[in-house]
Amino acid sequence: MDVVRGFNRTVTQRVGALDDKFLARDRPLAQSRLLWEIGPAGAEVAALRNRLDLDAGYLSRLLRTLEAAGLVVVTPAEGDGRVRMARLTEAGRAEWAHLDRRSDELAWSMLAPLSVGQRDRLTTAMNEVQRLLMASMVTVEVCPPTDPRARACLRAYAGELAERFESGFTLDTDDDQQFVPPAGVFLVATLASEAVGCGSVRFEPDGPAEIKRLWVSGSVRGLGVGRRLLTELERHAAAAGADCVRLDSNRALTEAIRLYRSAGYEEIPRYNTSPYPDHWFAKQLHRAPGV
Amino acid sequence: MDVVRGFNRTVTQRVGALDDKFLARDRPLAQSRLLWEIGPAGAEVAALRNRLDLDAGYLSRLLRTLEAAGLVVVTPAEGDGRVRMARLTEAGRAEWAHLDRRSDELAWSMLAPLSVGQRDRLTTAMNEVQRLLMASMVTVEVCPPTDPRARACLRAYAGELAERFESGFTLDTDDDQQFVPPAGVFLVATLASEAVGCGSVRFEPDGPAEIKRLWVSGSVRGLGVGRRLLTELERHAAAAGADCVRLDSNRALTEAIRLYRSAGYEEIPRYNTSPYPDHWFAKQLHRAPGV
DNA sequence: AGGAATAGCTGACTAAAGTCAGACAACATG
DNA sequence: CATGTTGTCTGACTTTAGTCAGCTATTCCT
Structure with a gap:
């Protein structure tokens, strides 16, 4: 149990903190997070609300802001006119790619200070933790x-x-x-x-x-x-x-x-x-x- | 690199989100976080500022709030009268113990759905990740x-x-x-x-x-x-x-x-x-x- | 003893995050 | 085709988080 708590502590410090930083980019965090979540493939508004666990009104407002900034367009989904689809514009995709790059840099910053052997051990252990955490989320x-x-x-x-x-x-x-x-x-x-x-x-x-x-x-x-x-x-x-x-x-x-x-x-x-x-x-x- | 990113994603979802929730308790998060950080042993204000990376004024205000709620007392440190020491009151300690229990529950919620063998593998891997992440933070x-x-x-x-x-x-x-x-x-x-x-x-x-x-x-x-x-x-x-x-x-x-x-x-x-x-x-x- | 430095405090702000109650259009159903 | 449901939006808020400049009390240094 202490192992788990120690893990949680270290990991939220190291990953959590940096993970927020990688999204920070003059834009408020919630907006970046949303942009990141929409992704190049686009996403339905309901799916976003679900994944980010946001209030419907709040999300709508965030989408309006991103739309005003020219990063996103929201169009009615085909099939059901009530459902709306959020997609990245050209500028939005560029922004997303930038975040993607930062995410890579972040990942690298965790490996860079380590020796080659340590890197191997770390990625192996990460893989194991990730799989087992997924199992425990089921x-x-x-x-x-x-x-x-x-x-x-x-x-x-x-x-x-x-x-x-x-x-x-x-x-x-x-x-x-x-x-x-x-x-x-x-x-x-x-x-x-x-x-x-x-x-x-x-x-x-x-x-x-x-x-x-x-x-x-x-x-x-x-x-x-x-x-x-x-x-x-x-x-x-x-x-x-x-x-x-x-x-x-x-x-x-x-x-x-x-x-x-x-x-x-x-x-x-x-x-x-x-x-x-x-x-x-x-x-x-x-x-x-x-x- | 993909392993690291997948790890970050899963872990912030599972640990990060829950870790905030475990502190949430009618009180705003920053306050809980501070209370948690002070701990039963107490801590110097400067140390708290350092560990939580907070603005001096903001921290001072948070301490006043916790003090008003009867959870904390701040007294001048012996030795140096400029330095101040934050300690939990009786009520504060009770609150801290409650958070401690919740943290344990959180840890347990990660292990509970797994089989005994999986639990062993998870804690072993967590240990490894934690040690290596610490190494990479140096x-x-x-x-x-x-x-x-x-x-x-x-x-x-x-x-x-x-x-x-x-x-x-x-x-x-x-x-x-x-x-x-x-x-x-x-x-x-x-x-x-x-x-x-x-x-x-x-x-x-x-x-x-x-x-x-x-x-x-x-x-x-x-x-x-x-x-x-x-x-x-x-x-x-x-x-x-x-x-x-x-x-x-x-x-x-x-x-x-x-x-x-x-x-x-x-x-x-x-x-x-x-x-x-x-x-x-x-x-x-x-x-x-x-x- | 008289500044300079250190540690923390207060007041006055701003921005971000989040909530809630309606409104409205598109759809589903009898 | 009337009625209820679903999915999203808007306006009007509140709360939290965080910043900045200036102030005060100790302590350090010479």
């Missing part, structure tokens, strides 16, 4: 399968399976109700308000629960999100009274199968007639209290 | 040997040698002039405006330069500060026209001797009559341009 929560985030996950899930299975894949969007309490549970994993994984479990009265649609986005694979989802699903199953969970999988999904085995699942004979799976697993649950 | 600069920072280093240096040498040690404060350009150079290593190391070199017309008083504070030992000082001193010697540097040491200073050897110094016969050293080293310099 939250897992119950969510109705009709929620837009859940839909996005299922779309990605189906798309991926369709690509990886020789036979293709079509998700039967049949009965979402089976994943709504009390019949079952649908979980979504979120990173910075973006859905990066999902999983669901369907309870069977007096029978084994079944886990389905476990999926993790490629952007966070290897961070233990799959395992967290799986553990949570088992907890829900146990809380609903199940003493066994089972699931099916396909030989193309090697990482998933590895996860199941290492989580204590054992292969069992076919228990359903679905055309896609060729492996079936089950795991005994230890009845645990609480949800 | 600056080395030329400084007159009469400067208070130089004096502080020399005092620490002499104290340490006195403790480690069987025979004791007395620094001959004789001729500081030999370390003032053009006769020589005195370097000080600074971390967060605190002197953490020093070293000096004396040029000899048409002869080998001599490095003396190389010292690194225990708080930053192992971060490569000694090597940086040594390299800088050699650069100055080369720039002043020397093609060889020498120095003496004592067998009690094992780390220093290890440093000299690994930096390319070779043992030579006694070249002076000082009573303290029992090892003498020299290194050939490659004439390099620039200071």
Whole structure:
């Protein structure tokens, strides 16, 4: 714990302070930050509000200021006329490039005083910290399968399976109700308000629960999100009274199968007639209290 | 470089944002920050101004506010009546303890979502990053040997040698002039405006330069500060026209001797009559341009 | 003892950051 | 096509942060 606190202290001092300085440039900080966030690709106003966590009115005013300075144009988005799109002008892009350069200089100022060996060690450790911090930013929560985030996950899930299975894949969007309490549970994993994984479990009265649609986005694979989802699903199953969970999988999904085995699942004979799976697993649950 | 930038981004998002929040507590941030910095041990006003990098007037006003809220008392320091000491009252200590608890919670919130193995890896990597960032925050600069920072280093240096040498040690404060350009150079290593190391070199017309008083504070030992000082001193010697540097040491200073050897110094016969050293080293310099 | 220097304080400001309550247009829905 | 919703904007604020010049009380220096 002291390590974490020491880290926080040093890092906010070193990175935080300099990070503000790199944006400072006669313009107030909030404006620079906004300009930086819009980026060369542009961004929707709502996305900016979300990412920078700003009051709608305040953001609007900031955009007006940048617009008056000729750095930004705000136009209605195509499709929905209420949504507005902020884009950098030529001058804005130049300004952004300048900030980008300063950001690079900042990064270099952290490496420059070190020896070559130290630089290597630092970047390696930074990489590790960054990945693990991302992992710890992922939250897992119950969510109705009709929620837009859940839909996005299922779309990605189906798309991926369709690509990886020789036979293709079509998700039967049949009965979402089976994943709504009390019949079952649908979980979504979120990173910075973006859905990066999902999983669901369907309870069977007096029978084994079944886990389905476990999926993790490629952007966070290897961070233990799959395992967290799986553990949570088992907890829900146990809380609903199940003493066994089972699931099916396909030989193309090697990482998933590895996860199941290492989580204590054992292969069992076919228990359903679905055309896609060729492996079936089950795991005994230890009845645990609480949800 | 991209690693560093990615790290900065994630870390300011995760640590920076939360770190501000942990101080937020109906009171404005600057006040909380100040209270936090004063700490249960109290602090001199000048030290606070230095650490938080605040305007003198602004800081004074903040202290008045905290005083009015009954959290802090400011009293003249004993010894020097101009210097003032800020201390927490009972209520202030309670408030500080609360912040301390929140800081712990914050730290925990970073570890909690991770598996045990991940936690280990994260703390290890954080430790590494923190140490190396501290190393990269150290600056080395030329400084007159009469400067208070130089004096502080020399005092620490002499104290340490006195403790480690069987025979004791007395620094001959004789001729500081030999370390003032053009006769020589005195370097000080600074971390967060605190002197953490020093070293000096004396040029000899048409002869080998001599490095003396190389010292690194225990708080930053192992971060490569000694090597940086040594390299800088050699650069100055080369720039002043020397093609060889020498120095003496004592067998009690094992780390220093290890440093000299690994930096390319070779043992030579006694070249002076000082009573303290029992090892003498020299290194050939490659004439390099620039200071 | 008589300046010069040091450490901190006060008053009078300015600018940046942020909040809140409406207003308004575009869209969604029955 | 009337009604509610969503996304953004504007005006009218308040609070926080920070700056600057001049002032006072100690202490240092000679």
